[in-house]
Amino acid sequence: MPSIFTKIINREIPSYKIAEDEDFYAFLDINPNAKGHTLCIPKKEVDKIMDLDEPTYLGLMAFSRKVGKAIEAAIDCKRVAMTVIGLEVPHVHVHLIPLNEMKEATFQHKVSLAPEEFSEIAEKIKSKIE
Numbered sequence: 001m002p003s004i005f006t007k008i009i010n011r012e013i014p015s016y017k018i019a020e021d022e023d024f025y026a027f028l029d030i031n032p033n034a035k036g037h038t039l040c041i042p043k044k045e046v047d048k049i050m051d052l053d054e055p056t057y058l059g060l061m062a063f064s065r066k067v068g069k070a071i072e073a074a075i076d077c078k079r080v081a082m083t084v085i086g087l088e089v090p091h092v093h094v095h096l097i098p099l100n101e102m103k104e105a106t107f108q109h110k111v112s113l114a115p116e117e118f119s120e121i122a123e124k125i126k127s128k129i130e
Contacts, residue, residue: 002045003045003090005041005091008027009025015028016030016122017122018067018126018129019066019067023043023063025040025043026038026064030118032110033095033097033106033109033111034098034099034100034104035098035113036098036121036125038067038096039094039096040060040063040096042059046092048086060092060094061094064094068082070126070128071098071128074124074127075098075121077099078099078100080097080099081095081097081098082094082095083097083105
C-alpha cells in the first residue's frame with residue numbers, strides 16, 4: 001500500500017508544494033513546528049534513509065539544501081534545522097524547520113496556520129528557489 005507521501009507525489013492528496021524535480025518533492029508540513037516547516041522526500045518510496053542507494057541519498061541531501069536555502073531566504077529565522085526521524089510515515093523524509101528557539105525543533109511545539117497562510121508561505125519559499 002502506498003504511503004501518504006507517495007499519494008501526495010501522485011496528486012491523490014493535496015499539498016502545499018515547494019519544489020519538485022524528477023526524483024524529489026518538497027512540501028509544507030501540515031502540522032508544522034514553525035512557519036515554513038518543510039518536508040523533502042524522494043519520489044522512490046523507501047522506509048529508512050540508510051536504505052537509500054547512495055545516488056538517491058546524496059541527491060536528497062542536495063535537494064534539501066536547495067530548499068533549505070530558499071526557506072532561510074524567505075522565512076525570518078536564525079537558522080534552518082535539518083532532521084531525519086521518520087517514525088510516523090514509512091517513507092524517507094527530511095524535515096527542514098526554520099528555528100528561532102530550540103523548542104521549535106522538539107516536535108512538541110506546533111503552530112496552527114490557516115490554509116491562506118500555508119499558501120502564502122509556500123509561494124514565498126518557492127520564489128526563493130534557485
